[in-house]
Amino acid sequence: MMVKTKSTRVKAPANLPAGEALHINCGSHDVGTSNPTGRVATDGGISRGAQFLKCKKPINIATSTMNTRTLKNPHKQLELCALAKKYRIEVLAIQEHRIVHSDNSELQFEDLPEGFQLITASAYRNKIGASIGGVGILLSSSAKRAMLSTTIITTYSPTNVSDEEDVEEHYKQLNAATKSVPAHNVLIIAGDFNARIGLDDAKFAYHQNTNRNGDFLLEFAQENNLIITNTTFQKKKSKLWTCVLPSGFRAQLDYVLIRKKWKNCVINTQAYNSFASTGSDHRIVTANIRLSLRANNKSPSKRVKYDWAKLATDPELQDRYTLEIKNRYSVLSDDNCADQTQKYNYLIQANKEAAEK
Structure with missing residues (x-):
């Protein structure tokens, strides 16, 4: 899904099976659980187009990702907004909100308290009628005002135990969405990739070894000239893991990626416990991004006046x-x-x- 700035009009994805939308992909946890194991036809990711206003002072954008497990209850949406305001989160990529729209092909825009807007693609129902999946973006009022020439894609990958064909289809669509973004745009891709990256492939990873989904993620990042920001900062292990599995095992499955061109703008990326009250088994991962775009100093050409x-x-x-x-x-x-x-x-x-x- 492509969301244009200012007008917030969106181009809905063309062939969306019943389930995730918004250019996003779905899946579930990294182990076999009651959660979905990934869709056969995945959805690419949410792209949020926008431009940062020309300014002399740097713009600080706290961009986060979180698998919320559900946002069906309005009280959870209110709590999410309150926490986002408290911790100054400008953009939050959301996975697994489980909100089913009446029209699965349409995006839903909802104004929430504290000046936030929630944009969601429909979740879908499994064989027993339970709603699963669904992706979206939560935007602060300041992000809506200040952003331009920036694309944000949120994605929800099939799990590591899902069919490899599903994962290949997921990355095929994610690649297509990524390559459609103009080269000059600030591109941020955030989501639950259900991927583990090992120390052999990243200097500051949580896991020792890379799994199958991790290989897909690394290949995708290399092909599209992206860096995985939460494996580039030296942190304690407690700052790296993003999810607690039903077995009690901790894993790093959620990542924030950015084009290498803008890597020096990322000040820090790590996982926080600050959204634990939402009841999710995932932690929020926040990338603090400081953009300092040069204003156009060229004086406009003077119009020649003839007598x-x-x-x-x-x-x-x-x-x-x-x-x-x-x-x-x-x-x-x-x-x-x-x-x-x-x-x-x-x-x-x-x-x-x-x-x-």
């Missing part, structure tokens, strides 16, 4: 002007192959050059 009143009253100037146009046009139009349109363009150019003289 047409003088031309209208000066016969000598009229003769010179007419002669100049004829001479210049004869030079430009000395082309037997020129069609009528081209000859007209020659006349306009001759007129312009004569006026400048």
